Amino acid sequence: MALDQADDGKGVWKSGRGKGRRTPKGRQYEDDALAEVQALLGTRPRARDLLIEFLHLIQDAHGHLSARHLRALAHEMRLSMAEIWEVASFYAHFDLVKEGETPPPALTIRICESLSCELAGAEALHDALVAGLDPADVRVLRAPCMGRCDTAPVLELGHHHIDHATPALVDAAIASGDTHTHMPPYQAFDAYRAAGGYAVLDRLRAGGDWEAVQETLLASGLRGLGGAGFPSGKKWGFVRANPGPRYLAVNGDEGEPGTFKDRYYLERTPHLMLEGMLIAAWAVAAARCYIYMRDEYPAVLEILRREIAALEAAGIVAPGYIELRRGAGAYICGEESAMIESIEGKRGLPRHRPPYVAQVGLFGQPTLVHNVETLHWVARVCREGPEILSGVRKNGRTGLRSYSVSGRVAKPGVYLLPAGSTIRDVIAAAGGMAAGHAFKAYQPGGPSSGLLPARMDDIPLDFDTLQPHGTFIGSAAVVVLSDQDSARDAALNMLRFFEAESCGQCTPCRVGCEKAVKLMQAATWNQPLLAELCTVLHDASICGLGQAAPNPIRLVMQHFPEEI
Numbered sequence: 001m002a003l004d005q006a007d008d009g010k011g012v013w014k015s016g017r018g019k020g021r022r023t024p025k026g027r028q029y030e031d032d033a034l035a036e037v038q039a040l041l042g043t044r045p046r047a048r049d050l051l052i053e054f055l056h057l058i059q060d061a062h063g064h065l066s067a068r069h070l071r072a073l074a075h076e077m078r079l080s081m082a083e084i085w086e087v088a089s090f091y092a093h094f095d096l097v098k099e100g101e102t103p104p105p106a107l108t109i110r111i112c113e114s115l116s117c118e119l120a121g122a123e124a125l126h127d128a129l130v131a132g133l134d135p136a137d138v139r140v141l142r143a144p145c146m147g148r149c150d151t152a153p154v155l156e157l158g159h160h161h162i163d164h165a166t167p168a169l170v171d172a173a174i175a176s177g178d179t180h181t182h183m184p185p186y187q188a189f190d191a192y193r194a195a196g197g198y199a200v201l202d203r204l205r206a207g208g209d210w211e212a213v214q215e216t217l218l219a220s221g222l223r224g225l226g227g228a229g230f231p232s233g234k235k236w237g238f239v240r241a242n243p244g245p246r247y248l249a250v251n252g253d254e255g256e257p258g259t260f261k262d263r264y265y266l267e268r269t270p271h272l273m274l275e276g277m278l279i280a281a282w283a284v285a286a287a288r289c290y291i292y293m294r295d296e297y298p299a300v301l302e303i304l305r306r307e308i309a310a311l312e313a314a315g316i317v318a319p320g321y322i323e324l325r326r327g328a329g330a331y332i333c334g335e336e337s338a339m340i341e342s343i344e345g346k347r348g349l350p351r352h353r354p355p356y357v358a359q360v361g362l363f364g365q366p367t368l369v370h371n372v373e374t375l376h377w378v379a380r381v382c383r384e385g386p387e388i389l390s391g392v393r394k395n396g397r398t399g400l401r402s403y404s405v406s407g408r409v410a411k412p413g414v415y416l417l418p419a420g421s422t423i424r425d426v427i428a429a430a431g432g433m434a435a436g437h438a439f440k441a442y443q444p445g446g447p448s449s450g451l452l453p454a455r456m457d458d459i460p461l462d463f464d465t466l467q468p469h470g471t472f473i474g475s476a477a478v479v480v481l482s483d484q485d486s487a488r489d490a491a492l493n494m495l496r497f498f499e500a501e502s503c504g505q506c507t508p509c510r511v512g513c514e515k516a517v518k519l520m521q522a523a524t525w526n527q528p529l530l531a532e533l534c535t536v537l538h539d540a541s542i543c544g545l546g547q548a549a550p551n552p553i554r555l556v557m558q559h560f561p562e563e564i
Contacts, residue, residue: 063095451481
């Protein structure tokens, strides 16, 4: 058919007066929302890896993430709305509000429901606050560990953490408008520099041998203190062997319930970690350093912002060499590859390995990952010599460990003890058992380590010593239970945590943790089925969350059969 014959008003060729599409498909941004987002982002580069930082800016300014602001952000960053939404919805600290939905109240209370806080009465506190506060004015939520187990029960009112929380303290804080971060006293840059800080870094930069420093670390016996326990010095050689650019990432996502040692050190001597980080960055010739800090530590985030600026002002680092990235409430981001995904502005889904992050890490480049406390000791070992660790011996073990101690002890806190210390030594350091409580059980390294009975009180709490007993030291998060506590209830608390914090990427962990919680709520446990489920979780999960989740179940079945 000829072209001129098609234009008869019936075919595809029409007069041009049809209903043509005037905009692209999907939600359209609003000019005022775009202007508000642009004002918040300022002159920051619209880089894809800054997406989570930009979501924080909007959440902080408006108290939630509205669909109109997310659409404007998607337009500004040249990303799809789906990509923005999937990232924002992954993290617990972002409140997404769709069109037509009511935004949350201006004030939110998050009550910690970890084991230490549960033992201290967090559930009764939650019920009292829900009954006593107007939900239109204040939202009350349950939340995972906030890293303040030594002052349980704990809640966060806005960004104000209330220790040993009571309804009366909450009412007083709300009445006075005390909802902001309280800054602790700490050693700032000038004081640290005056005490000899950064002298070692200066000397190494002037002509040091990174391999000699690596040997010093190996001689000290320093191992990764985030939980894995890999010899710290060996990492440097693995990363250095790969062509650059290389990066360094500091894992400050201290989310294991019962752990608060990293916060303890950063709120007192942050520059020990920062100098250790810069020494490690020098050793691997890192092009840039990234510090990933959990959002539950607002005071630490502010301390690091101030002290990084002080380092830049003093000329110790170039502006922008250290990037501080803020987590958003996802325990899984404590796993190093999930943390790297989050730094890149994505959902914190653990990666399959190999390749390992020392080869393919941040932005596809070789990346050195260290825990906060590990870098604290890098600085101290380089300054004071390897003997500061290797010279300490107890029960056949070498070195020092920072034990986060909470639960039924008289004086919860962080205690620096010889690595060969037993649970009896740890309880003694914490002032003994709390009044009226008799020692029954203990969690040696967070919920991932499960529970051991009081009769197993002569095991050195260190790397490699607990594996024969079906557990491990992990981050040395010690929670002590007494004769007034239930081991099965404690295990259920731990599995509820894993159920809530599973990233959902792999079916064994996502479905297995949920199934375990249901089975553990029965009056009598179905032990054969739970044992089978534990095997699947351990053998088929992608990362350590699912692989370690069975430990509380297995150890309670083994050591506390009378309770189940």
